[in-house]
Amino acid sequence: MSADYVLETRNLIKEFKGFTAVDDVNLQVTRGHIHALIGPNGAGKTTVFNLLTKFLTPTSGQILFNDRDITAMKPAAIARAGVVRSFQISAVFPHLSVLENVRIALQRKEGNSFHFWRSQSVLNSLNDRAFELLESVGLGAFADAQTVDLSYGRKRALEIATTLALEPDLMLLDEPTQGMGHEDVGLVADLIKKVSAGRTILMVEHNLHVVSKLADRITVLQRGAILTEGDYATVSADPRVREAYMGTAASEEQDRANAAAAEAKDETVSKEGAEV
Amino acid sequence: MMKINKLYVALLLLAIVAPFFLYPVFLAKLLCFALFACAFNLMLGYVGLLSFGHAAFLGTGGYVTGWLMMNSGLTPELAILLGTVAAGALGAIYGKLSVKREGIYFAMVTLALSQLVFFVYLQAPFTGGEDGMQGVSRGHLFGVIDLADNINMYYFVLAIFLFGFWLIHRTIHSPFGQVLKAIRENEPRATSLGYNVNDYKWVAFTLSAALAGLAGSTKTLVFQLASLTDVHWHMSGEVVLMTLVGGVGTILGPVVGAGVIVTMQNYLSGGELGNYVHIIMGFIFVLCVLAFRSGIVGEFQKMWKRNFG
Ligand SMILES: Nc1ncnc2c1ncn2[C@@H]1O[C@H](COP(=O)(O)OP(=O)(O)OP(=O)(O)O)[C@@H](O)[C@H]1O
Ligand SMILES: [Mg+2]
Numbered sequence: 001m002s003a004d005y006v007l008e009t010r011n012l013i014k015e016f017k018g019f020t021a022v023d024d025v026n027l028q029v030t031r032g033h034i035h036a037l038i039g040p041n042g043a044g045k046t047t048v049f050n051l052l053t054k055f056l057t058p059t060s061g062q063i064l065f066n067d068r069d070i071t072a073m074k075p076a077a078i079a080r081a082g083v084v085r086s087f088q089i090s091a092v093f094p095h096l097s098v099l100e101n102v103r104i105a106l107q108r109k110e111g112n113s114f115h116f117w118r119s120q121s122v123l124n125s126l127n128d129r130a131f132e133l134l135e136s137v138g139l140g141a142f143a144d145a146q147t148v149d150l151s152y153g154r155k156r157a158l159e160i161a162t163t164l165a166l167e168p169d170l171m172l173l174d175e176p177t178q179g180m181g182h183e184d185v186g187l188v189a190d191l192i193k194k195v196s197a198g199r200t201i202l203m204v205e206h207n208l209h210v211v212s213k214l215a216d217r218i219t220v221l222q223r224g225a226i227l228t229e230g231d232y233a234t235v236s237a238d239p240r241v242r243e244a245y246m247g248t249a250a251s252e253e254q255d256r257a258n259a260a261a262a263e264a265k266d267e268t269v270s271k272e273g274a275e276v
Numbered sequence: 277m278m279k280i281n282k283l284y285v286a287l288l289l290l291a292i293v294a295p296f297f298l299y300p301v302f303l304a305k306l307l308c309f310a311l312f313a314c315a316f317n318l319m320l321g322y323v324g325l326l327s328f329g330h331a332a333f334l335g336t337g338g339y340v341t342g343w344l345m346m347n348s349g350l351t352p353e354l355a356i357l358l359g360t361v362a363a364g365a366l367g368a369i370y371g372k373l374s375v376k377r378e379g380i381y382f383a384m385v386t387l388a389l390s391q392l393v394f395f396v397y398l399q400a401p402f403t404g405g406e407d408g409m410q411g412v413s414r415g416h417l418f419g420v421i422d423l424a425d426n427i428n429m430y431y432f433v434l435a436i437f438l439f440g441f442w443l444i445h446r447t448i449h450s451p452f453g454q455v456l457k458a459i460r461e462n463e464p465r466a467t468s469l470g471y472n473v474n475d476y477k478w479v480a481f482t483l484s485a486a487l488a489g490l491a492g493s494t495k496t497l498v499f500q501l502a503s504l505t506d507v508h509w510h511m512s513g514e515v516v517l518m519t520l521v522g523g524v525g526t527i528l529g530p531v532v533g534a535g536v537i538v539t540m541q542n543y544l545s546g547g548e549l550g551n552y553v554h555i556i557m558g559f560i561f562v563l564c565v566l567a568f569r570s571g572i573v574g575e576f577q578k579m580w581k582r583n584f585g
Contacts, residue, residue, distance in 0.1 A: 053468065079470035091465040093458050104458045105469050107451060113471070114479060116452035117443075123451055166469065 005064075006031045006170050006200045007052070007083070012061035014047055014224075021047045023224035025061075029170070034192070034201045036211045039221035040244055045204040046088055048221070049174050052202075053085045054078055066169065080108075082169035088178065088204075090155045092162070094148035098139060101147055101158055102130040105165035130165070137161040137191055153184030157191060164195055171195075173203040177210055189213060212236075220244065291434055300430035301498060302542065307437040308495040309538050313518040313530030314444050315487035320516075321525030322448055323480045324460040325375070328383040328512050329390030330488050332370070333363040335397060335507030337489030342409040342502035343402055352415040352423060356436070356493040363489020364482055366393070371481035375474050387509065394507045408503030412496055429498060436494050440487050445527055447483065456480060517557060520564045523571030532572050 007029040014022040022044045029035045037045050050056040052063060054075045063071045070078055079085075093101050106126045107113055115122075134140050137157040142150065150158065156176055163171055176192065177185040189210045192201065196214075205211050211218060211232065218235045220227040222244045228235060235241055294303055316330050341359035344350050350358070374385040397403045404410065414423035423429045447453055459466045459473045466473050496502040505511065514537065522533025537557070544553045568575055 055464065055467075074472070075467045076470050076472045079468050084470075085468050087464065087468075091462055091468070093461040093465065095461055096454075096457060100454070104454060104466075107454065108470050110451070112451045113455050114452055114476075116447040116450045116479070116483065118450050119446070120449050120451055120454055123454065162469070 004030055006066060007202065008064040009048075009052070010062040010064070012048070012051060012063065013059045014044075014051055014056060015059045021224050022051060022058075025221075025224070025226055027219060027226070029200060029202050030217065031200055032198075033216040034196050034203065034214045036215035036218045037202060037204045037221060038206070038208075038211060038218060039227070043221040044224040045221055046174055047224075049085055049172050049204065052078075052172060053083060079166070082166075083172065084163050084166050084168035084170070085172035086156075086159050086163060086174055086176065088174040090152065090159060092147050092150075092155050092158055094146075096147055097143070098134065098145050098147050098150065098158055099127065099130050099143040102133050102162050102165050103127070105162045106130055108166075133161045133165055134158075136164070136195075138187075151184075153180055153187060156180070156184075156188055160188075160191060160195060169200065171199060171201045171203075173201060173205075175204050175206060177205065177207050185210065208236075288438075295427055295430045300426040304426075304430050304433040304498045305495070306535055306538050307433050308491050308498060309515075309518065309534040310531040311437050311440045311494070312488055312491035313515050313522065313534040314441060314527075315484045315491060316515045317519045317524065317530040318444055318447065318480060318484040318487070320519060321529075322453070322456055322460065323477055325378075325477065325481075326383050326516070327374075327386040327481075327484075328509070328516070329370070329386035329388075329393075330485075330515055331507050331509060331511035332390035332393040333367055333485040333488035334492035334495070334511060334515075335502070335504075336366050336393065337363040337492030337494075338496040338502040338506050339397060339403055339409065340489075341493035342412045342496045345412045345415060345497070346409070351419050352417055352432075352497055355415075356490065356497065359493030359496075360486050360490040363492065364486030367485020367489075368478070368482045370485070371478045375477040375481055387512070390507070390509065390512060394504070394509070397507050398504060403502070403504075406504065408501055408505075409496075410501055412500045412502065414497050414500060423497065433494055433498060436490065440490055441531075443483075444487065447480075448527065452476070452479070514557075517561055517564075519571075521560060521571055523573035523575070523577075526571070526573040526577065529571050529573040536572070 005028050007027070009025055009027045012022055012025040012027070013020065025048060037048065039045055047056065051058050054073060058071065062069060065081060065083055070081065073081070093104065096104070103123055103126050106129055107123060110126070112118065112122060131140065131143055134143055137160055139154060139157055139161065142154065147155065147158065173192070177188050180188065185207060192203070193214055215232060217229065218232060219229045220235060220241050227240055227244060228238050312334055316327065319325050319327050337359040340362040341355045344355040344358055345352065348355070370386065370389050373389065374382055377385050398405060414429060416422050417432055421428055423432060455466070455471060455476050459471070459476055463473055492506055495506070518533035518537045519530045520533065521536055522531065523529025541553060544556065564571065570578060
C-alpha cells in the first residue's frame, strides 16, 4: 500500500531518562525525493537519524525500509541493507588517503575484509572505481592526498563520495553544509542535487536557502514532535514555523546569518568554480 | 620502502650472527618477549585497545606446550602449535567477552579474565602451582634436530619469531588491516559503512592472543620451565611497558622495547641495583608517558622525518 515510501516511521519515540527527545514521529519519505528535516537546535533531528540507523534504540515505534521492518536490525546491517548515513561532524578516516577512504566503502562487498593473510595490494583492483567516485565529487586531483589535509568542504565532499560507493537506496545527511563558508555551501548543495538523481535523500539542514533550493518535501520538527510538513512554500508560510525558528535569540541570529550568507552567495557565484 | 627493506635485511643478518657473540639463551629470551610485545601491539597499536591481560595467553601457551612435552611424546613443533592453538582458543572466548567494551573498561575486563586464569593455574594440579612446571625437555625438532643444543634452539626460536613478525606485518598490511585502520580512525563511520566492527576487533584479538601464546610456548621450551610468573598481572604490565618504550603502533617498536627492557632486567638483577629494578622500570614508564609518547622507534621516525624527510 505504501510502495512509494522508501522509509516510514510509525509512532517513533525516544526517551532519555524521562525526557522525550523524539515524540511520536510518523515520517514518510517518498522514493526519489530530497526530503529535508528541519527544526531549531535540540529539536531531535540528529536523534531521529540515530534511531533510523540504530545508533540509538527507539523506546517504542517502528521503522520500515522498503516496507520491511528494520526496527530490530543492527547498525551495520542497516547500512548493508541500503540506508547509509553521514554525521553532523564530518566523518572521514583522517589518516587514510583520500582514495583509501572511498576504497574502504567499496571493499566490503569484495568479501576479503577478514583476509589478514593477504596483501592489501588485492585492493588495487578497486582503485579505478574509487577514482571515478572521487571525480564525480570533484576530488580526482586529491586522490593521493592525506585526508586530514583536506579543507572542510572537501572532506564533506569526500564523505558523500564514500557514501555513494555503497550505492545506498537512502542517504541520510546530517547538516552537510554546517560550518562552511558560503562558497562551499553552494558547491555541496550542487553536489547533493547531482547525486540525488536516482536515489532518495533525507537531510537535516539549517540553511533555509539550501532547503528551498533542494528539498521536494520538508518536515519541521519541534521539541521532538512533527510541527508541520509540506513543500517549501507551504512550510515557510506557516506562522508556527516562523515562531519555532524565532523562538530563541540564537536561532534568530542564525537565521539572519543564513539569509546573509545566501545573499552573499548569489553575488559570488562566479568565484566559486575556482575554490574547490 | 627500499630503506625499510635494507633495514630489515641488516637486522636479519645481525640476528643470524648474534649467537656467536652473545649467549644464545639470552637472545632466544629476547626474541620470545619481542614476539609477545609485537602480538600485544597488534591490539594496542592497530586496534587501539589496551589489553591488560595478555599474560593469560603467554602463560597458557607455555603451560600447554610444557605439559605436552612432558606427557605426550609429541615433537616440539607440534607441542608449540597446540600451545598456540590453546591460547588462540582462550583468546577467542575472552575476545567475545571483551571487545564490546572500550578504553578503561576493556582493560578492566581483560585484567579480570586474566586473573581468573591465574587462579586456575595456581590451583590446577598439572601446573605445579607455585613451583611451576620444571624440567620440560626441549626434544628433537621434527624428531631430528636436537634442541638441547642452544644454538639449534636459538635458530628455531628465530624462525618462529620471523614467522610471527611476518604474520603481524602482513595482517597490518592486508585488506583486514585496512578495515582495522578505518575502525581505529573513526569507528561510527566504519559501522555506518556496514562493518560489524566488533567482529573485526574479535578476529584481531584472537590473532593477538594466539601469537602471544606462540611466544609463551616457545619461551617454555627455551627455559624448560613454565611458571606462574608468565600468567601474573606483572607480566601483562611489562608488555605494556615494552611496547610503550619501543613505540606503540610502530612495527619495530615492540621489538626494540622488549630488547631494552629484557636487557636491563638482565643486567640490573645481577648487579647491585637488583633491588631497584621495579623502581627503575616505574621511572622509565613515567618518563615515556610524560616525555616520549611515541617511544624510541616513534621518536626516531619523527627525527628522521624532520632531518631527511
Ligand atoms: N544520548 C543522549 N542522552 C540524553 N539526551 C540526549 C542524547 N542525545 C540527544 N539528547 C537530547 O535530545 C535533544 C535532541 O538532540 P538532537 O541532537 O537530536 O538535536 P538536533 O535537532 O540534532 O539539534 P542540532 O540542530 O543542534 O544538531 C537535545 O535536548 C539533546 O540534549
Ligand atoms: Mg543535530
